[in-house]
Every structure is written in C-alpha cells, then in structure tokens.
Amino acid sequence: MRFLVTGGAGFIGSHFCDSALARGHEVAAYDDMSRGSELFIKDALTKEKFCLVRGDIRELSQLTEAFGQTQYDWVVHFAANADVRQGLERPRRDLDYNTTGTWNVLEAARLGGCKKILFSSTGSVYGEPKIFPTPEDAPFPEQTSLYGASKLAGEALISAYAHGYGFTGLVFRFVSILGPRYSHGHIFDFMRQLTQNPERLKVLGDGQQNKSYLHVDDLMNGLWQEIETATPGFQVRNIGHSESLTVRKSIDTIIGRLGLKPALEFSGGERGWIGDSPRILLDTQRLRSNGWAPKRTLEASVTDTVDYLRANPELLARS
C-alpha cells in the first residue's frame, strides 16, 4: 500500500515510516522539518520506496500538491503542535496546527482520492476524567487545555468526513509515548536539566501526577493491528499501557539509570501546569480484544528512553 505520513520525520512518524517500509509498503513522509529530523529518517532515506516531501500542514495548497503526486491508500496524520504546556502563551497555535491543519489534511486527501486516515489524538481529550481506566465512551468530557480542545476538534472533523464522504477514520488516543527518537516531554526536560546541572532537578507539580505511557514499538504494533483490519467508518481506540507511573517514580528510574542523586525541587500543586491532567490511565479493551498487548514494562520504556537520549546528546540541545 501507499502511505503519506504527516510528521513523518518526527519521533513517532519516523517510526511509522520505518515500520511501513519493513512491511514492504511505499511511504512519503510529509514534514516541515520544524520538529522532525533527518537523523530520524536516515535509514528510511536509503530506501527506494521512501521519499521526503517538505511541506507545512497549515498550507492546504502544499498538501493538495503532495496528494496530487501519487494515489495514496492511507494518510497517517501525526504532524501537530505537541507542546501542550505553552498553549496559553500562544493560544492560536493549537488551532492552526491541530484543528485547521487536520482539516487541511482531510480536504487534500479527499481531493486527491485518498479516503483512509489514521489520526494521532490524545488522552488529553478526556480532560480530567472521573473514570479510570477511562474508556473511549466516557461521559462527554470537558476540555481543560487548548491542546486537548484542538485534538478533539481534529477527531470531530475526521468523524464528519467519515460520515459525510465515506472516509475510513481511525483515531487513536495516545498516552505519552517513550522510546528511541523521543524528543519532547518530561524525561526530555529532566535529562536536559541534569545535563546542565546534575545536582539539582526542578519538577513541575508535586511529583504525584500519575500517568500511563507506552513504548513506541508497542504503539506501532497497535497501529498496524488496526490498519490491517480496518473497515470503513469511524473508529476510536485508546492506546496506552495498563501500568502507570508517578512523576516521582519516573525520576527515580531516570536518576538511577544515570547514577545521579540530584536535589529535587517541586513547584508544587496537583498539576504540572494549567491544563495538565494529574491522572491518565486509558481503558484499552477495544484494542486488546483484537489481540494487542504491550510487550515492554514502563520502567524498561523509561530506561530505553534515557539510554537513547544519552547516546544522542545533540537532541537535548535543541530548543
């Protein structure tokens, strides 16, 4: 099959490209290279069935041109603003990238005759849920961040395209993903701080935020399971580990692996920032009923991430 992968040079997108190539598919990575990296697609670039298309999801014309090049079977849409914390300082950004950007991807796909889309949504769309683990059909949620709001809007557009134009819409609500090429999130922040000063670590919140994570290899297995069995219509799947970790526990794993003993400074409060959900644990029964289960523990996933960042210190220097 032919895949166009937005954000295909980013952390998760590049893993998807690699896994698609390994399965014999043709892949075009569509990326503006603002967060993506040539490093992540180094192997892919050596493959005949891979190409990189430089483009911005905020530009419908660029997307339309990309979809005009080849008849794609699937668009796999990872490109997004994933910087959740700074939403309130730049309140238009989530809307532009994650909502209008998703509409641009859908519309360009439709105009190009591609009617299957996989979308990387987020457990953040549940706001601060009252049910744990949180199922896909949890009570109508209240959005607590511009990021969650913008991703919810992206999901809704995909659903409307599925109903209105016959798209196959496969929406995954991700927890935070870990593993090689990880380049954003609390482990990244902690590693960066510890590189600059191994004796002190500032932590947002009280350290008791308790969240599920998932290794990127386990994510890929889940995505492929659903792609390979997809039927027309709109489907939502939570994806995340059934374990969760407190921030405090994940610090212990990180500093244990690094052999450091920094003094910890907690900013305090239940949430790391406004819109942070203190607890994330998703019910993945839908995905599990089709056979999927994660193979890595969360501790092994954190360790793997630490090892990767240690081996690639130039990533920590990126802004």
Added chain:
Amino acid sequence: MRFLVTGGAGFIGSHFCDSALARGHEVAAYDDMSRGSELFIKDALTKEKFCLVRGDIRELSQLTEAFGQTQYDWVVHFAANADVRQGLERPRRDLDYNTTGTWNVLEAARLGGCKKILFSSTGSVYGEPKIFPTPEDAPFPEQTSLYGASKLAGEALISAYAHGYGFTGLVFRFVSILGPRYSHGHIFDFMRQLTQNPERLKVLGDGQQNKSYLHVDDLMNGLWQEIETATPGFQVRNIGHSESLTVRKSIDTIIGRLGLKPALEFSGGERGWIGDSPRILLDTQRLRSNGWAPKRTLEASVTDTVDYLRANPELLARS
C-alpha cells in the same frame, strides 16, 4: 451590564438584544448582515442603549476593534453558519465560522478584558445519541456532520479558555428554535415551497424524524436565568422542549394553519440529509432544576412561526 452580541441582527440574536434592552442593559450587536436583517433590529435601533457594529467574526482585527470600544461584561456569541445541510458542499465553511470564528471571538474578548461568554451550541454535538432524553454528560459522542463537529470545537475552545484564562463559559446546546423572525429550517422551506406551489410539498426523509423544538421566548427565559446566576467556570446546559414532533406532525400543523392540502412527496430514508439526526430530545434537568420551564407548546410554537412568515412574506424570498 454591557453586552456584545455577535449575530445580534439575526433571528435569535435580535431577540436577545431586545430582551437585554428591556432589562435595562447596554447592547452592541456585532453582525456582518449576511443573514441578519435591519427588520429584526428595527425597534432596537430606536434605543439609545443599542448600537449596531458591522463586522465579520472571521476577522480577528474587526472583533478586536469592537472589543476595544467599550468594556463589555458579556459577549453573547450567536453568529455562526447555521446551514447544516450544505456542509458537505462547502466543507470549509463550518470550520471558518463556527470554530475559528469562535476562537476569534474568545481571543478578541480576552484582549479586550471581557471574560464572560455565552455560546449557542447545538444538540447536533450528540451526533446520533443512544440515550433519550439526552443528558449533557451523555457518552462521548461521534460527530456525524461538519456543523456538529465545528460547534463541538467551539465549545471545547470555550472550555479551554475557562480553564486557562478564567473565563465564565456558558454553553447552551439548542434544539431548533421557532417563533417570530425565524428564517431558516424546515418550516421555512415548507412555507417557501407552498408559496410557490400550494398543491405539492417535497419533504426530505420519510417524515418520521422526531425532534424537539423550542419557542424563542422560552429560549430567552432560559438564557437569562443562567446569565443572572452565572458563576466562573465552564457550564453546559441543554435547552429544548420536553415534547417532540415528527416532521409529519409538523406538516399537519402548518398546512392546517394555512388551510392547504398539498400532495406530499417524501424523499425517503430515515434522515433528511447526510448528518441529519433522526431523533433529537434533550434532557433539560440542569436548566429545570434552576426553575426554567417552557411556556409554549410545540404546536403553538409552530403556529406562531407560520403566522409570522405569512405576515412577512419578503423573508421567504431571501436566498
């Protein structure tokens, strides 16, 4: 208090302006006059405490200028694309008006120091619900129309602004509203057809779509009840009658009132159009627990609407 009312020259918005003026408030109607009408604000325009600001919600700069004129206490946001049926022919329109337009209103309000917003959302955000009457915390819905998706996104933005910037966000999910100045919807379509040919009436769907409606006077009472008791934070309220009407029954009321006996031609199918929800009945317990109850029956509301359109035939000639 001072109110800025987007869509203030439209059907519902102009009623809101009148009711605010009657309560002694100052009101600016912000309207691009694309669907609004000078006819609807004829009385308001004679009042000293009223002004009309011509502007488009798609233009942030125009909104910012409007919010810069006066320190408003509330923005009441009715301006929207309400043409649900043609979403699939113009798939960008709902996004521009109802999602980005709502963001523009929120952001201009924030920049202008106005932190209370009332938003006219829709029962369409429930998609095709399985629970009737449908409560506000129904299971996470699946969007079946671009209109519903765009309004859900508008709600989500308001919720994120409430959590992130301390807004008071009051979201009402409306059923279809009836009464004087009604200028859009199935009664409008039927009256227009019968004006052109009193002997034949084409009906979208099988006529069994069963929906709740509400008279605009009852709507106003509900909105004011909640404005006058609003507390900071995000609140959602369904608003609609506990009765519902089939399209078939509403036709009987209309043709009975007009003294006509047209031949009926049903296009067939459970839905009038793609994305039409065959059944809408909202649980209004939240609103009722604060005292609100509709005073008009649905039959009286339909009759009142028919009488109004008969007395104002020029409205039926509008595109």
